[in-house]
Amino acid sequence: MQIRVINPNTTLSMTDKIGEAAQRIAAPGTRIVATSPASGPVSIESHFDEVVSAVGVAEEVLAGEREQTDAYIVACFGDPGLLAARELTRAPVIGIAEAAFHMATLISTRFSIVTTLGRTGIIAEHLLQAYGFAHHCRRVRAAEIPVLDLEDSGRAALERIIAECRRARDEDNIGAIVLGCGGMADLRGEISREVGLPVVEGVTAAVKLAESLVSLDLGTSKFGDLAFPRPKTFTGRFEHLSGIGG
Amino acid sequence: MQIRVINPNTTLSMTDKIGEAAQRIAAPGTRIVATSPASGPVSIESHFDEVVSAVGVAEEVLAGEREQTDAYIVACFGDPGLLAARELTRAPVIGIAEAAFHMATLISTRFSIVTTLGRTGIIAEHLLQAYGFAHHCRRVRAAEIPVLDLEDSGRAALERIIAECRRARDEDNIGAIVLGCGGMADLRGEISREVGLPVVEGVTAAVKLAESLVSLDLGTSKFGDLAFPRPKTFTGRFEHLSGIGG
Amino acid sequence: MQIRVINPNTTLSMTDKIGEAAQRIAAPGTRIVATSPASGPVSIESHFDEVVSAVGVAEEVLAGEREQTDAYIVACFGDPGLLAARELTRAPVIGIAEAAFHMATLISTRFSIVTTLGRTGIIAEHLLQAYGFAHHCRRVRAAEIPVLDLEDSGRAALERIIAECRRARDEDNIGAIVLGCGGMADLRGEISREVGLPVVEGVTAAVKLAESLVSLDLGTSKFGDLAFPRPKTFTGRFEHLSGIGG
Amino acid sequence: MQIRVINPNTTLSMTDKIGEAAQRIAAPGTRIVATSPASGPVSIESHFDEVVSAVGVAEEVLAGEREQTDAYIVACFGDPGLLAARELTRAPVIGIAEAAFHMATLISTRFSIVTTLGRTGIIAEHLLQAYGFAHHCRRVRAAEIPVLDLEDSGRAALERIIAECRRARDEDNIGAIVLGCGGMADLRGEISREVGLPVVEGVTAAVKLAESLVSLDLGTSKFGDLAFPRPKTFTGRFEHLSGIGG
Amino acid sequence: MQIRVINPNTTLSMTDKIGEAAQRIAAPGTRIVATSPASGPVSIESHFDEVVSAVGVAEEVLAGEREQTDAYIVACFGDPGLLAARELTRAPVIGIAEAAFHMATLISTRFSIVTTLGRTGIIAEHLLQAYGFAHHCRRVRAAEIPVLDLEDSGRAALERIIAECRRARDEDNIGAIVLGCGGMADLRGEISREVGLPVVEGVTAAVKLAESLVSLDLGTSKFGDLAFPRPKTFTGRFEHLSGIGG
Amino acid sequence: MQIRVINPNTTLSMTDKIGEAAQRIAAPGTRIVATSPASGPVSIESHFDEVVSAVGVAEEVLAGEREQTDAYIVACFGDPGLLAARELTRAPVIGIAEAAFHMATLISTRFSIVTTLGRTGIIAEHLLQAYGFAHHCRRVRAAEIPVLDLEDSGRAALERIIAECRRARDEDNIGAIVLGCGGMADLRGEISREVGLPVVEGVTAAVKLAESLVSLDLGTSKFGDLAFPRPKTFTGRFEHLSGIGG
Known part of the structure; x- marks a missing residue:
């Protein structure tokens, strides 16, 4: 099982620390992939930091989807972008x-x-x-x-x-x-x-919840309001997001 | 890890079925012990049935404590006796x-x-x-x-x-x-x-939550209102419960 | 009018005290029958104590039903077994x-x-x-x-x-x-x-509420979720409860 | 015991009907005094009707106070003027x-x-x-x-x-x-x-609650926010309310 | 635009002060008419004071209706009579x-x-x-x-x-x-x-909200529960309210 | 007064339409500046769309701050990025x-x-x-x-x-x-x-609320949790946000 632990900020030492804590608590068969967005704030201490980081969270889910990720964790205590992340995948997504x-x-x-x-x-x-x-x-x-x-x-x-x-x-x-x-x-x-x-x-708790949902074969519901987004055009700096969804 | 799955009613075919479902979803190292109280209703369909079954749930936790159980599950959808069960153990207790x-x-x-x-x-x-x-x-x-x-x-x-x-x-x-x-x-x-x-x-969900809490080394808090009960005298049919607690 | 005041613990001095307080506040025509279960904890100071005492409460209601009781009071501040007690009778049941x-x-x-x-x-x-x-x-x-x-x-x-x-x-x-x-x-x-x-x-308050409901000819609703339990088999120590309900 | 049942509207046939229903359910020693304000709407079917009727309710409490009333009932389902009525008396006041x-x-x-x-x-x-x-x-x-x-x-x-x-x-x-x-x-x-x-x-229920509170020697709390109003000047049509309170 | 600012108490110095504060914050085209009821308490410091003042509020709305008022403000922090006032007009009514x-x-x-x-x-x-x-x-x-x-x-x-x-x-x-x-x-x-x-x-805030609603052509909904009251007979001191509504 | 109405999506015909509706309802002295982010989704119909658009909202507030804007409106019904926008300015920010x-x-x-x-x-x-x-x-x-x-x-x-x-x-x-x-x-x-x-x-309602707050000299509180963000480093595509705050 592969769990992508997304540190929504861009401080790699924190990403590493979170990844290690996650791997330490993970079950034997679980591989933790700790990532953080290429772009975003070095720490999240305001609604503004959250808003910017949420885009990175979404993009890290999209990246994870290209690798057949089994579950995602959003590793910031404000759970930034959680519902958006859920829309982008059939896998479970857990906020810490x-x-x-x-x-x-x-x-x-x-x-x-x-x-x-x-x-x-x-x-x-x-x-x-x-x-x-x-x-x-x-x-x-x-x-x-x-x-x-x-x-x-x-x-x-x-x-x-x-x-x-x-x-x-x-x-x-x-x-x-x-x-x-x-x-x-x-x-x-x-x-x-x-x-x-x-x-x-939260990070350690989320790892176990993510493993649990995968074991239970329970992914994010694609029935109703967490269904994949309707694909559409994005402009400018977000052009690469055009057509995302399904 | 040993999880005691308590079917609060006394229908053994249901206990077996619950135990099998629990074992099927459990992690490789998890041993499910499915039990039901010696005494109680054959099904739980009312507040009255719940009240009687809750005593059996408590007693099954006490029985589990004599075996070093790692976690408990109360496998009836009303979660009968859940908080009482939590008082009786340092292990986690999950209602379905x-x-x-x-x-x-x-x-x-x-x-x-x-x-x-x-x-x-x-x-x-x-x-x-x-x-x-x-x-x-x-x-x-x-x-x-x-x-x-x-x-x-x-x-x-x-x-x-x-x-x-x-x-x-x-x-x-x-x-x-x-x-x-x-x-x-x-x-x-x-x-x-x-x-x-x-x-x-709920049964399958509870197994994974129980395993999760054990992995996280999180047991029922003994600090505050889920501490062990104050030991005391019980009379009559419940005399054997005298001195329980700590 | 006969009101059965059930002290859910088994300390008779407390039952007497509660009964006296209840009788003192009761209307002239009201007869208070203060009882406590034959079996149970001597005091109720935990969820565990509550769970055990709730069975006694239910049994005391069943005992009361054999005497044409007009109303019941559950005289412990946690209202243990209140909804179960209500299922067992057409009379009103009040928690303190x-x-x-x-x-x-x-x-x-x-x-x-x-x-x-x-x-x-x-x-x-x-x-x-x-x-x-x-x-x-x-x-x-x-x-x-x-x-x-x-x-x-x-x-x-x-x-x-x-x-x-x-x-x-x-x-x-x-x-x-x-x-x-x-x-x-x-x-x-x-x-x-x-x-x-x-x-x-609460005890004194409950006596007046019980008298009030009886005067109003308002008993526990048997329409819907407080209807008598479906009769069924109880095993072991609770075998005598088999067939209770209607 | 004397209970003043205030019909907040001015339809006397309704006042009589309410008074009779109240007296019928009352305990032997209870005397029901059914009144309605001298001034006000003949029925209460809007917030506007309620507002006007609430003054009458308050005045009927003041009238009751001159007679040593033991309890009051506000006999309109919107409970108009209930908290104001409570401020004006040490007796209990119940809305239907x-x-x-x-x-x-x-x-x-x-x-x-x-x-x-x-x-x-x-x-x-x-x-x-x-x-x-x-x-x-x-x-x-x-x-x-x-x-x-x-x-x-x-x-x-x-x-x-x-x-x-x-x-x-x-x-x-x-x-x-x-x-x-x-x-x-x-x-x-x-x-x-x-x-x-x-x-x-509600009327019948309120009679029994009022009797209950009187038996319990529980009147409206004069400690804190239901204390008697601070006496003050009222002008014009309400001049007679000047100095009310304590 | 004419806004009637109703000071629910009868202290004219306060009415003047409120009116001045309201006019100071009002838009150039807004005319503030500050009024207080002819009858009522000189200050509002209790539920009782509120109840009496609410009648005055309603009457001041009725007075305002005879002048084609565009909006009303109830300038006491308890918002006395707010919903009643709303029933009496198509104009917006704002509590402070x-x-x-x-x-x-x-x-x-x-x-x-x-x-x-x-x-x-x-x-x-x-x-x-x-x-x-x-x-x-x-x-x-x-x-x-x-x-x-x-x-x-x-x-x-x-x-x-x-x-x-x-x-x-x-x-x-x-x-x-x-x-x-x-x-x-x-x-x-x-x-x-x-x-x-x-x-x-609140007074200053209410002036801007009132102006806003008038600009938006949003008045009190006459559809449903804030419709004009059903006209009826009022007796005694409130006889002049008979037939109010529509 | 200048109000920046931010259409969080990038469909300019909608921005124009919103701007026109806003200008039509605005007070004589109010100038509406209708904008939309340079980057983002052409419509907002999911949590994902919201998350991306919220960055654009924040950037449009930053742009507005360079022009001495008096108030902001976030003109999408999910109020995307509202609290973040508030952190970035002393001006009021209203969601539709x-x-x-x-x-x-x-x-x-x-x-x-x-x-x-x-x-x-x-x-x-x-x-x-x-x-x-x-x-x-x-x-x-x-x-x-x-x-x-x-x-x-x-x-x-x-x-x-x-x-x-x-x-x-x-x-x-x-x-x-x-x-x-x-x-x-x-x-x-x-x-x-x-x-x-x-x-x-909402757009028209928000214009009037924004004008109201400006008239009242009430801006977003910089005391406590809507204070300017702590300035920090942003990486990658969001590097230009580094040092924002105060």
Whole structure:
């Protein structure tokens, strides 16, 4: 089974890290292909960054389709371009935010989210509402660290995340914590040990959900509103997308 | 990995059928132990049946704990005793209704449920609301067949289910159908072929979710409201439950 | 009129206390029969305790049916087995949590709940959501006292409850407090006097609702999903339930 | 105990009918005082009618306060002026719509409403949402009869209501019907017999809830947002309301 | 274009202030007619005050209809009598609370409300829920100043409002503040400058919405539940309303 | 005042039509600049089309910022890129779907949407939920015409839309219809005349809301989560976006 893990930003060290975390958790027969778009922002910390990255996500699905990919993962906590990605393939497509929310509700009754920057909290709130998990989440918290600080080798960012997770544990009346950034894919174990309650991380969760759907022979429904797009002309910089769909 | 699939009713042919469907979808290293309570109703078609079966579910978890079980599945579409079962173990516990709902939302934007009897539709409605999936479900439909008719060798029950699924496909503006009974665990393939859109079945979905959580080392949170029960005295017929918890 | 007040746990001193509180508030012509199951937990402080107690609730309804009972009350704040109990009778069945919620919304716009243990707060949250009262409740609070401490003759438990009620009054912007445990049935007067705002207690509220429904000739609807269960075989320890329904 | 049943419209034959229905269901010691405002619309079939009638409701509470009234009922299905009425007294105040909704949820899982005119359906929808009962109600139906047609001695209006109730029973997947007009207070028995499932009517339901709250010594909370209004000057036609409050 | 701005209370200095604020923001061709009812409370700080003022609102719409008014504004933050007012005219009718909520959601993702008295917070909460804006509002805050203190020439009331707005800005994780009283119509500029984030005020917002609807030739729908009331007899003090409607 | 109306697709005839409709409704002093991205799909009929078009929307806002634009309109009914657009400017940004929803709720209590293709109905459903208007909308309907058919000179598409609007009027119990496509900007008058109830169209509604916000001096809040994006590196095809933000 081949799963294409799409890091929607263009920071290759993060793509590698995410790919390694994904491969580590993957089943023996699963091959992880970690990619990121050729074009896009180096990190995603705003609605604007999301919008641009979503095109790259779609293009990475199109690239994956040329290789008979079995499943896709969108590895940014805002799940950018998720529904568009689903339209482009019969394979399942999983966002890491939704993956983490699903898993967290299976092991606890209430969870909190610890994300990077306060300004992206609204993105998590919107997803919680759209997906139906709003009443399962007690609070969206931010450690106030820029995403790329997670790429530093030092422990400063990690310590801030752990501190915020401890506050969540002590104040929020929860059973689990959801880590709110794809760049935290390698931190789950340590944070969980330090904080002492289950910590759900989206990349790893998404890999297992993707494998699950493939095993179940459940792909994105092509019946109704996730059917392939109607092919049409795209102009200018997006001309190469003309005729996509079916 | 050992997953204990608990059929909450006491019809062994159904337990076997569920166990076989579960083993068929399971990963190579997964051993399915299909059990049903020694005591309880032969089918679950009412709140009353659910209440009695929930005790059996709890006891089957306790039995599983004596065997180092890695995960549990509650294989009745009402998820009877789910939260109680979670309190009794560090392992993950998955209900087949929630499993099906989670999977259906990953491959479609809207689904309908096709269940057995109209009177159990309210159970599905309550679960959809409690889990947060109410706005993802367009309609709860019933084929109006008693659960044990699914154990007959003939095709009458199957034909009624297929007919109702076709109505869902044609009238409900959906992308997927959720089968609303554990006794349909072996019918997914045929129904999906006949109806032509993705059909999600809870037992098989739950097996993959259970395997996923075990792989992720995510068990039921013992922090907060799913902690082990406070041990106490039980009287009479339930005396053997005294001291359970921790 | 005969109302069967079912204390779902098996602590007889609590059953007596609940029965006395119920009789005290009952109308002249109402006879309260306070019972508790022969089998079950001595207190209900977890989902597991609830599940076991719900069978006892159902059996107590069946016992009541042999005596021409006019109404039933389920006297534990989680309303365990409520819908199952309703299926088993044409008489009305009232849970004390729902009773308290209904009454609290009639005299205030917002209320808080003060319950025993923090871990049971989630049960109240689930009920509030299922019943539709979530936005009427500002906060679920716990005095962190085990249920059976309420049976002690001393005032320590009472003082902790009063202290928590005062915090609710001062911090929650509410008009009323709901007491979240059947074991508080005798405390309403004193707490209300000490705290100075209306205090709603479920056992007493449920008695009046039960009398009301009987006067109105409104019993549990046997049309649709609360109809009597389909009779069937129960095995093992629950064999005596075979054939129940109609 | 004295309960003031306020018919918010000024049609005395309806006030009498409502008063008789209320007295018939009342407990032996309860005295019903049925009144209607001196000023106001002869029927309430619009938001405009409601607004005018609400002043009369408030004034009837003020009149009741001069007589030591124990409880109040607002006997129009839109519950006009309910929160204002509550501010004016320590006694409980019950609206007949809320009363019917509360009672219907105690005996069924889902109900439909059958009201008079389609245009007033929106009033019921708004109340269902505000009170939290929206998901308990399947459908709001109208028999399309003006309110005062219910005062005719003939059976035409009754037959239309019964016909609509039968459609609700057959099409809506419900367990109970709520009658959506105070003018139907005397029709409950006959409709229920004709339709064959429980029929909840608000005036009678409200009487029992009012008696219940008085027995429980639960009055409108004067703590917080239902406290007596701040006394102030009213001008012109409402000058007599100056200084009301406390 | 003529817009009738109805101050629902009878304090003429407030009517003048509101009228001036409205005229100042109005387009060149717009004539503001600021009125208040001849009869009613001098300020609106309770449900009771609201109920009485709503009649005045309706009468002011009827008065406006005799002058060919193009649009109406109900200039009290509880939007008293809004739906009734809409029934009485083909012109658009805007409440200042709804106007402020609509505008606030167009420039921010989350807002807080700062109103006068804590007891009126519940009115704002009810409106947020009814209109659908509940999840856009983080918190309803009160400066605890009586409405008429806003008419004083000193700065004490203003300072309290500014202080509460600063707390909202610093604690609530919001992008905008909604001022919760018509009497604050002239304070928006100064508060916004002092607090440093967008401040939305309802009177000014409503003027622009009213002008917008008139330009769009969109009046209150007379199709369905906001159609003119059915004409009927009103008695007593409201006899002059007989025959209103169409 | 200069309003930049961004047609997110690249069909210039539609841009012109939208621009003309916008200019026609605009106030005398308002200059409409109708633009569409240089790159993107010729029509927007899927999530995929939306994702690509959203980049163009953002770039058109950046272009507008170089010209001191006073307000922006995103003229596609899915409001693609709306929050991203807001991050890029201090000016207000209005989506035509939200504009239509806001206006429809001001003139009716319930509305239906008539859009082009059934598959885009889900986009409208998601927006209704996110914005808070879900319970104001009775039904999302589709005329099943591709967007570009609206550019044909013939009347076939118009007739289908009118037919669907008539069905909405007759079956949905509504007071207004919302047209669900920017390409219908010129059809509002004729449809309204044919159907006989208020028809709300988003482009025209958005122009008036944009003018309103500018008059009110209310721009997109730069406080909190709609602040300018953190500037960063963009790679490849999006390199020109590097350093955007503030």
